Amino acid sequence: MSLSGVPRPAGRSWFNPSTWHLRTRLILLSMVLLVAISSAIGVASYASMDVVLTNQLDAQLKLASRGRPPEGNPSGRPDPLDARGQSVGTLNARVVNGQISREAGFLSSDFTRTPLTSSDVAALQALPHDGLPVDRELSNGGYRVLATETPYGDVITGLPLSMKQSTEASLVLTMVLVSLGGLVLIGLAGTALIRRTMRPLEQLSDVATKVSKLPLDAGEVALAVRVPASAAHPTTEVGSVGHALNLMLDNVSSALEARQRSEMKVRQFVADASHELRTPLTAIRGYTELMRMTEPLTEDGQKSLGRVQSQSERMTALVEDLLLLARLDEGKATETTDVDLTQLVVETVSDEKVMAPDHTWQLQLPDEPVTVRGDTTQLHQVLANLLSNARKHTPAGTTVTTGVMRSADGSVVVTVTDDGPGIPAEFQGSIFSRFTRADAARSGSEGSSGLGLSIVESIVIAHGGTVELVSRPGRTEFAVRLPAAGSAAS
Structure with a gap:
């Protein structure tokens, strides 16, 4: 049922928001606001998580780039190419005279190194040696790489971004599913609440529609339709409208009753006057016919008397019409x-x-x-x-x-x-x-x-x-x- 209690107008279009129900617009506006809020929370959460994971990855990267003292190394200097203690997928490379050493590669699960491709070598050689981590796309996937200068040569260390990306993807999926579920639940609950809140307006519309269909132009009108007390409380916005509508209907009802009483008085007067006029009109017609039959009249007198008779007959017809209308107005059943x-x-x-x-x-x-x-x-x-x-x-x-x-x-x-x-x-x-x-x-x-x-x-x-x-x-x-x-x- 529509808000007005009547069938949907032909001019309403889903492409014209001005023709939508207020209830529909409130629900859609609420959903749009919820989507905007969820999106903002999701973007902020993703950005925060990305910063946290990147800092964690940078800390791991710096730790991995330090290496450990190799066996038989009397100097005790750490060697970044030592794979022990590093995770699978770690990238280690040494730059000697501007060239990537042959032992560079990705640490595999069997603690051997997967050699670099030519494109990997080109990407690593172009890294700035400023000690700041950067992201690069290599043959093994996305990597967070760090190029540092050490006393034993320039060293490049990289950690895969797959864990970070997987964590962020899980976060996005979780937030999307939770947001969609929340939107569905809030949409259903909001629809029920808005419908309940808008119910007084629907009651006002129903009352106005019923009154608009009443025959108020003539006759006795029973204007008993009123807004329910639950929707006519003057302390609320909608209730004040319902209260005002009831006051207006009371005033209209009083005016209709006064109009009906006035009409009944007029009709009764017309009926009584018409009934009383029948006797003198009958007498006029009778005496007119008697004079024409018994009195000698001139030609002008005959014309004048004929005029009196024709006008009395016309008045008699008018009186009969008025009496008929009075009987019909009373609504008395006729013999059929x-x-x-x-x-x-x-x-x-x-x-x-x-x-x-x-x-x-x-x-x-x-x-x-x-x-x-x-x-x-x-x-x-x-x-x-x-x-x-x-x-x-x-x-x-x-x-x-x-x-x-x-x-x-x-x-x-x-x-x-x-x-x-x-x-x-x-x-x-x-x-x-x-x-x-x-x-x-x-x-x-x-x-x-x-x-x-x-x-x-x-x-x-x-x-x-x-x-x-x-x-x-x-x-x-x-x-x-x-x-x-x-x-x-x-």
Whole structure:
């Protein structure tokens, strides 16, 4: 699981460290520091060991170059070419008149001397006779050699570097293995510790992710998600962030509750006002019809009375729409039956043909009837509102096509498409909001209350479906997706 609690973003790349998790960067940084420290310790240890071994070898070399008094040597002077007491591989040579003596060579295991090669002789003759040990590569391998001037001639003594090199190689191997083992152990332990340390951040991320998925825009919201107390202690850096996040969520929850109470008051007022308006509107319509039947009126009086009647009918329709929205907002379950959606579409389109003969009305229906589970009256209102919207806001000659189809997931899709001027992009985001009107953008002479599409969305959602809009100049399509009969509607 990622630190944020969500799938890894597509933009993350191992070649871009800025996209790595903080946990990953901390682990890698720790490993880099450990490698640097181990390398520094290894280099210092190797250099120190090299100095110690070289000093030991130089001391042995000086001791070997002194030799011992040979038998029968009355002067008692030491002879460096005497092999007794020297280790196998020791190089002994005497320089006489600038030339290496023939008895020079390497001491073998049987205490005989292995003669020098021509390249060995050339390398030894080039040695400075200053009494300081130097390293040379000879036919027997690497050697630490010393050329000294003695009373009995210039003497060259050498000791093999193999023991020193073997000791240093063992040191390097040991340090590499120990360092690698330590890095693995520290890496595993560090990963576990860093994961545990970063767990509060993951909890903060999980809470933020859950809140981001909550529908906070409308309705009653239960904002019960909070950062656990273990990650919200204000005395720590991470805990202070968790504590601040909880305070913010408390504030947001209070604001949402206040907004919900305000919405409920407004909805209740609209419902009550609409209900109360039905009686006077019915009385106005009744008295208007009575006056037309019983009172002699002039032509202007008849027109005025007709205007009163048409406006009262329009207001009655608006009140009924508001009452319907209020009932839908309350979430009350509706009586549902199997509805032949194909037949309902045919009937609704036929009604619109009578009202708008100047439009071209087309149908795209499947061969078999399509049935959904729902309220026939409400689904009829959905279709009527969509078709009325296309009729009112498009010019004469516009083609309006209504289609019904089954989608691959088994749901039913009803589309209402017109080839009118389209809906401007700035209106599309709020087209289903209440009292939203785009009359100025789409041609047509009939006004609207701005509730039709809001009623469409509310009814469709109450039936467990969705409604979508796709619009551009020359093509506007409303797509209503409903569960088929027998599907589980929400």
